[in-house]
Amino acid sequence: MKAVRKSLPVFLLGALVLLLSGCSNTAPITSDSPGIWDHFFVYPFSWLIQNVASVTDGNYGLAIVIMTLLIRTLLLPLMMKQMKSGASMRKLQPEIDKLKRKYSNSNQDPKQAQKMQMEMMELYKTSGVNPMAGCLPALVQMPILMAFYFAIRRTPEIADHSFMWFNLGHADPFYILPLLAAATTFFQTMLSTKMTPAMGANNMKIFYYMMPIMIFMAGMNLPAALPLYWVVGGVFSLVQTYFLNKVYHLPLTPSTSTK
Numbered sequence: 001m002k003a004v005r006k007s008l009p010v011f012l013l014g015a016l017v018l019l020l021s022g023c024s025n026t027a028p029i030t031s032d033s034p035g036i037w038d039h040f041f042v043y044p045f046s047w048l049i050q051n052v053a054s055v056t057d058g059n060y061g062l063a064i065v066i067m068t069l070l071i072r073t074l075l076l077p078l079m080m081k082q083m084k085s086g087a088s089m090r091k092l093q094p095e096i097d098k099l100k101r102k103y104s105n106s107n108q109d110p111k112q113a114q115k116m117q118m119e120m121m122e123l124y125k126t127s128g129v130n131p132m133a134g135c136l137p138a139l140v141q142m143p144i145l146m147a148f149y150f151a152i153r154r155t156p157e158i159a160d161h162s163f164m165w166f167n168l169g170h171a172d173p174f175y176i177l178p179l180l181a182a183a184t185t186f187f188q189t190m191l192s193t194k195m196t197p198a199m200g201a202n203n204m205k206i207f208y209y210m211m212p213i214m215i216f217m218a219g220m221n222l223p224a225a226l227p228l229y230w231v232v233g234g235v236f237s238l239v240q241t242y243f244l245n246k247v248y249h250l251p252l253t254p255s256t257s258t259k
Contacts, residue, residue, distance in 0.1 A: 049152065060158045167224065185234055
């Protein structure tokens with residue numbers, strides 16, 4: 001279980017790399033697009049974007065903003081569950097640290113490691129905490145957000161429209177959107193890191209620097225509609241994380257955790 005939790009960020013990073021690298025189908029999405037993913041996931045979002053755009057007088061940029069905010073709002077209960085799980089785990093951290101000190105040689109002694117795992121599972125059980133509960137909401141959100149991403153990328157009508165200073169179908173000529181997307185990603189990662197126990201925060205340092213760089217480099221070359229989506233989603237996530245942190249009383253400084 002510990003290995004799964006540690007490998008989850010690596011999996012998410014790998015998925016993001018594939019997503020941003022353009023290693024995906026970019027053909028226009030239609031109701032006749034074959035495959036379960038295209039037909040039942042991507043196309044419905046494309047259909048919704050077009051219908052919202054029809055309500056906003058053909059303003060596809062505004063339609064993307066509205067859809068992004070709507071989807072993020074609908075996913076809010078999952079994020080609340082994830083934050084609640086994080087708050088419960090944080091309360092248990094002192095007890096977990098005691099077990100780590102009690103079995104300080106568990107890395108060299110398999111018997112100690114087994115005893116520590118058994119006592120840790122008993123601690124989770126008696127406390128009513130599921131250590132994997134925080135991972136499930138993230139995994140559920142991923143296909144929804146990815147489907148919306150591909151819907152934006154593969155809806156041909158979007159490329160023919162402009163919004164504010166940029167054409168939705170071309171890269172932002174002034175790199176303003178990529179910079180904003182990178183900035184929101186940086187601050188969001190920083191905020192998440194500050195609410196993570198010190199040991200977990202150290203493990204996330206690579207995301208602290210790498211993700212904004214990846215977002216910026218991708219945003220420089222992708223159609224502006226995509227970094228627009230990242231900026232709106234990033235700002236929403238920042239506000240969401242800040243206020244949920246207040247609700248669940250998660251301090252904005254990483255707690256000390258023994259290694």
